Amino acid sequence: MSNRLPRHSSLRRPSRRSFLGMTAAGLSVPILGSCAGGVSSSDDGEGGGNELGQVDISPPSKYRGRDVNVVMWSAMGGVNGEALDALVEKFNESQDSIYAEVQFQGNYHESSPKLTAALRAGAVPDIMMLADTFWGRFLLNDVLEPLNGYLTDDFNRDNYVEALFDEGLVGDELYWLSYGRSTPLFYYNKDAFAEIGLPDRGPETWTELREWGAELSKLTVQGQPLKVHAFTGDDDWQFMSAAWQFGGSLSDGLDVTINTGGAVDAAAWQQRFIFEDQMGYMAESSAVDFGTGVVATTITSTGALRGIYENAEFEVGTAFLPAEVTTGVPTGGMGFSLLRDVPQERKDAAFEVLKFLGQPDNAAEWSLASGYLPIVKAAVDEPELAEQIAEDPNRSTAVEQLPMAQGSDAIRSYLPNGTDIIISGLQEIFSSGSADVQSVFDRVAGELEEGVERIRDDYDRYFG
Amino acid sequence: MTVSQTVQTSTTPLEGTSLTSHSTASPPSSIGGDAGARGAADRTVTRRRRRRHSREYLLFLVLVSPNLLLIGTFEYWPVIYNAYLSLTRWNMLSGVPVWVGLDNYQSLLTSSSFHTVMYNTLLFTGTVVIGSVVIGLALAVLFNQKVRGRGFVRTVAFAPHIVSGAAVATLWLFIFNPDYGLSRFVLNQVGLSSPRWVSDSDWALASLIIVFLWKGIGFVAIVYLAGLQSLPEDVYEAAKLDGARAWTTFRRITLPLLSPVTFFVLVITIIGTFQAYDMIAVMTGGGPGNATTTLSWYIYEQGFQASDAGRAAASAMILFVILLIVTGLQTKYAQRKVHYQ
Structure with a gap:
């Protein structure tokens, strides 16, 4: 018996070859399965008109059983997120056929890839919050719903600040409805300015800021010289305005211009301001640094005003952006888009939510809570907002500066990693005094142009 | 039988x-x-x-x-599909991947930013691996001394290992803050001014290395400590009788006997650093410029910032092949050189 055991068990055990065979068979099942899935889903995508599912939504009991559920993916956390939640809750209470739910998906950089994944998976939100530089990539891939058909006689372009509304237009068709819109503002520490006898206003030009800087940096904070200006290293929005102010641009359409003229001048000026003049630096968070008082001035969004107020133990001043060769003020912020292949019933319901948010009283509430610009014209007549704008000069700065503002250069809006490439170049310049601006921007331009090749055809379909 | x-x-x-x-x-x-x-x-x-x-x-x-x-669906299939994607151009949004052959590999291998990425990766991995082994072993030897409170010290040293990378990174961002961080305070005490750590391209990678070492070293030390404590006493007694000095004993006996542990630590650390992502995401985002863009971060950038699935997949295949080679070399080396008890 004992000498039969080995043979015995070798009989029972599958041989190495058959084991491998079975392994291969086992493996090929999921592979074939996935192949099949891949093929069919892409076929659907090509055909169009297929109906996208919805991401998970679980209405609380009091809203259960309504005709339509609508999901909004939001990129707003903190105070702004709470304000948006409150408004959507107000929407749910205002009627009884639609339930809307806000789902926070992280900042724009995080939520946008999630939408890509959701589209592949075939289950999507009904309303997508997209930053001004993020909706373009979805437009070019034909996934956004044209919105003109949803506008009505009493809810249309006329209700909105036209320049902001028009940024969502492609030709005459609306694809992106402005909501949390902003411009950059020049923030300055009024106490520091007063201490050395500077006028109570922002500098008119960058050159003037540099003159003032010599005085400002004589002040000390926490034992170190007060820094004059915090440059932003994780966004290229502020730099774009500087490029404009120095007479240049990042791109003309999709033709890259960052390595020419004013853009190069602006970067070289800022690099000198940081390393030769020792007045500026690249901040990890310019709004936080400014709020805590380690730097006298910075440029950041109107939307940061509330947060800065909460931090600052000094009097906060705001001003128009400094000019140089010319003025330059970009708009920014976010709006909402709907997705083309969602069933009509859900798209209709989703637009009801957007309409509700665009009512003057709700738009005013949003601006009050967040600090974003009033996008709906009638909102500024709402008593509370009107009062605040009248009382707080920092509020009116943004509103007064708005007529000068214009939308981003196309390279930021349509090339998915356009801003990332530019930011990477800016960081190189802002973090090293020996980086040669021209050659850094030549490299940046090269990478941008390489990316443009991939999107040019789609861009021309919409804008050509 | x-x-x-x-x-x-x-x-x-x-x-x-x-x-x-x-x-x-x-x-x-x-x-x-x-x-x-x-x-x-x-x-x-x-x-x-x-x-x-x-x-x-x-x-x-x-x-x-x-x-x-499970393994097929979540391990093998992604690798195979990734290999396929690396031969295509696809933005993950529009229709179907378009076959482009080896274009992605060609453009990667000839791009100067990719060379920087590979240089960063090797520098980062090399420093972390060598640092982990040297400091980890030194700590282990220290912990192996019979001193009071060593249990407590061991626990403290090990603690960072179990904290999540994102939390560690956030904590160190505060420490590294040049305006109000702990590092500024400490450096000021010895008369130095704090560099702008993560926003200075000369210091950013060093910052990451410091944090990565700080987090990983406790684990390495504990592994080495376990190794030290399982070493046979008799060879040490023999060495002592022969009059070997401490350093000689360490170099000729301890190190060779610990080689299986070193082998294990090398494999774990190399794979861990090659895949480093969470700390880079929180601390530097690959910047300033691309000073801290390592291969794993580059894959993320190409995949989710540039929406370039083909190039991301090709970079991932390069990472895959590198790890395959490293593992292969280590196995081969281990069979020849490592002394197992």
Whole structure:
């Protein structure tokens, strides 16, 4: 018996070859399965008109059983997120056929890839919050719903600040409805300015800021010289305005211009301001640094005003952006888009939510809570907002500066990693005094142009 | 013999009756009378075996299929599909991937930013690996001394290992803050001014290395400590009798005896650093410029910032091949050089 055991068990055990065979068979099942899935889903995508599912939504009991559920993916956390939640809750209470739910998906950089994944998976939100530089990539891939058909006689372009509304237009068709819109503002520490006898206003030009800087940096904070200006290293929005102010641009359409003229001048000026003049630096968070008082001035969004107020133990001043060769003020912020292949019933319901948010009283509430610009014209007549704008000069700065503002250069809006490439170049310049601006921007331009090749055809379909 | 017995005992409960019937009912084929009878018996046996075989294969399939399915779906299939994607151009949004052959590899290998990425990756991995081994071993030797409170110190040293990378990174961002961070305070005490750590391209990678070492070293030290404590006493006594000095003993006895541990630490650390992502995401986002863009971060950038699935997949394949080579080399080296007890 004992000498039969080995043979015995070798009989029972599958041989190495058959084991491998079975392994291969086992493996090929999921592979074939996935192949099949891949093929069919892409076929659907090509055909169009297929109906996208919805991401998970679980209405609380009091809203259960309504005709339509609508999901909004939001990129707003903190105070702004709470304000948006409150408004959507107000929407749910205002009627009884639609339930809307806000789902926070992280900042724009995080939520946008999630939408890509959701589209592949075939289950999507009904309303997508997209930053001004993020909706373009979805437009070019034909996934956004044209919105003109949803506008009505009493809810249309006329209700909105036209320049902001028009940024969502492609030709005459609306694809992106402005909501949390902003411009950059020049923030300055009024106490520091007063201490050395500077006028109570922002500098008119960058050159003037540099003159003032010599005085400002004589002040000390926490034992170190007060820094004059915090440059932003994780966004290229502020730099774009500087490029404009120095007479240049990042791109003309999709033709890259960052390595020419004013853009190069602006970067070289800022690099000198940081390393030769020792007045500026690249901040990890310019709004936080400014709020805590380690730097006298910075440029950041109107939307940061509330947060800065909460931090600052000094009097906060705001001003128009400094000019140089010319003025330059970009708009920014976010709006909402709907997705083309969602069933009509859900798209209709989703637009009801957007309409509700665009009512003057709700738009005013949003601006009050967040600090974003009033996008709906009638909102500024709402008593509370009107009062605040009248009382707080920092509020009116943004509103007064708005007529000068214009939308981003196309390279930021349509090339998915356009801003990332530019930011990477800016960081190189802002973090090293020996980086040669021209050659850094030549490299940046090269990478941008390489990316443009991939999107040019789609861009021309919409804008050509 | 021992092995197959073990196998049999361990499988018996699973296979139950089929096993019992087999061992009692089937005579070994070598026993038999005349050729015809033998042939018939053989045929019967073969048929039975075949039936039993197929039943057992079926059972085998049933038992392994959940694991195979899981591993196949979540390990092998992604690798295979990734290899396919690396030969295509696709932005993950529009229709279908377009076949482009080796274009992605060609553009990667000729791009200067990719060279910087590879340089960063090698510098980062190399420094972290060497640092982990040297400091980890030194700590382990220290922890192995019979001093008071060493249990506490060991725990403290190990603690960072179990904290999540994102939390560690956030914490260190505060420490590194040049305006109000702890590092500024400490450096000021010794008369130095704090660099702008993560926003200075000369310091950013160093910051990451420091944090990565800080987080990983406790684990390495504990592994080495376990190794140290399992070393045989007798060789040390012999060395002592022969009058070997402490350093010689360490170099000639401890190090070689610890080589399996070193091997393990190398594998773990190399793979860990090559895949470093969370801390880079929180601390530098690959910047300033691309000063801290390592291969794993680059894959993320290409995939989720640039929406370039092809290039991301090609970079991932390069990472895959590198890790494959590293593992292969280590295995080969280990077989020759590592002393197992």
